[in-house]
Amino acid sequence: MATIDDVWLAALTKDEDDAGSKNQFNLTVDIDGGDVFGQDFLLGWNLPGQGGTGLRDGQAGLQQGQPPAAPFESSQLTNSSVRLGLRGDDAWGPRHVLVLGRARPDFAPGRTLALAMETDIDRWLSADSDEGRLTMPVRLVAAGTSDTVIRRVLLLIYTDRGGDIDTESDIKLQIAASGQLMLDKKITHDLDQVRAYWHFLEVERPFTRADVVSKGAIHLSILGADAWLPTTVFVFGLDTEEGRPNEVVTLSAVPKWALGWLSTDPSEGAASVALPISA
Amino acid sequence: MSTIDVLWLAHLNRNSEDAGSDSTINLTINVDGEDVLDHDYGSNVGDGEAYLNGGSQLDTPFDTAGLTNASVRVGVRDDDAWSPSDVLVFGHSTAEFQSGVAVPLAMESGLSTWLSTDPSEGPLTMPLRRVGAGSSATVIRRVLLLVHTQWATRGTDTGTDSAIQLEVFAGENLVLREEIANTPQSDLEKASSNWYVMDAPVPFTRGEVQAGGRIVLSILGDDAWKPQVLFVFGLDTASGRPNEVVSLVSRPVWGPRWMSSDTGEGDPSVELPVTPG
DSSP states (O other): OOEEEEEEEEEESSSTTTTBOOOOEEEEEETTTTTEEEEEOOOOOOOSSSSSSSOOOOOOEEEEOOSSSOOOEEGOTTTTTTEEEEHHHHHHHHEEEEEEEETTTTSTTTOEEEEEEOOOOOOOOSSSSTTBBBBBEOOOOOOOTTTTEEEEEEEEEEEEESTOOOBBBBBHHHHEEEEEEEEEEEESSBBBEEEEEEEEEEEEEEOHHHHHHHHHHHEEESSSEEEEEOOOEEEEESSSSSSSSSSSSEEESSOOOOSOOBBTTTTTOOOOOOOOOOO | OOOOEEEEEEEEEEEETOOBSSSSSEEEEEEETEEEEEEOOOOOOOOOOOOEEEEEEEEEEEGGGGGOOTTEEEEEESSSOOOOEEEEEEEOOOOOTTTOOOEEEEOOOOOOOOBBBTTTTTOOOEEEEBOOOOOOOOOOOEEEEEEHHHOOTTTOOOOSSEEEEEEEETTEEEEEEEOOOOOOSSSOOOTEEEEEEEEEEEOOOHHHHTTTTTEEEESSSSSSOEEEEEEEEESSSSSSSOOOOEEEEEESSSOOBBBOOOTTTBBEEEEEEEOOO
């Protein structure tokens, strides 16, 4: 198992009236009665003059936490270990939640792995007892193996603030495995600054990470000339076609993008980049 | 192990400025990723004061065998920060309720954490670790008395200014005699709760109390008192957090009798029924 020295929180808010919240999101990780991680996340931001922090209806959030006071062993986590709460009474309706951990280099270099996940959540969170629960459990998911059969892909993207780093061009994610194209999906919305995006993507055929490693690749492409510089890109493979996964396989993790600009205009960037495949 | 279907929350606030809170307290109990309990308590007690509440039937009874040290958490639902020094969560099983067995589930003591929804004031929630229920052979070095005084009925004052006294006999030997009066808490006021910890000069076991001993509660004055709920637990450590909390007396419903040294008003002394087993 892995020694975790960094924690990320990703979430997608229900696309319903008032599902968004301006409050901070509180994540705790407990091992045997001791909190090894406890932190508040903003998850959503706006450019100056365009609003405060928090998540709007239907909005996704992706944020790296401060490192835990001491690294912790993922093998010691239980289904009661991870809880997510809300720091105020602006009720939040989460739809999906994913907690990620970064394993120390002795496990695998820069390896990001899923620790806990809930999907299709019914409940709401709020400090106001009339509106929802104060906290909710987030059950563990397994990191899977190279042989875990992947039936769905989760793409998480975050674009930070900067001069024209956002784009109105479409993008595309392609995954080839065993010499065949297993996933070929366009993302057709704008990729705005200080915005995260959460996409479940259907695959053409189930595959494994080993299939990708042996004779495949993962490509992120842009389909227009409006140059884009992403900040964070995570690609995970899920073992279920729908509902909550049991295993979440890291296919590619780029927490700090250093692969250059993307654009179909060669003078501005590359039209496509091969994402590093996780070990 | 026990199937718990009645739950109690008790706490003692730190006796420091602003440690009390009118924020609603939230208690969650999780078994393998599922919350078997998510309950709010309108504690609202001040600095250095105690709270005891519960007794209602749970929607989802749960088995204590499924609990871990990460299962139980307590938090607050508002930004009036709360700083308890001691927290105890215990329950009953229906099967054992009539026989008066209280099952301790989780406890922390000597806390210094402040809880609040305001991130600048403290964590939102904190864990409460499991404690064992001990046995009739567990050596008890301290005793915890939890008592709630009944709300005034028909204008009568159920609280008392008289001192009370707890005595524990192990066999024929008096192992604890403690007079309770003028503590930092609001002692034995109507509709209020108290948390009293007392050292046992002679360590003892519940088995020794059951073997010809007794536990006696007395009132030392004639200001009549009407308890509503009373529990007595034995703690296995001489100080700090206990590992085992032994049920000694469980009276979730005190009954109709008052206590007073004036026998025309109530009983000067009551022998409390000792937890069997």
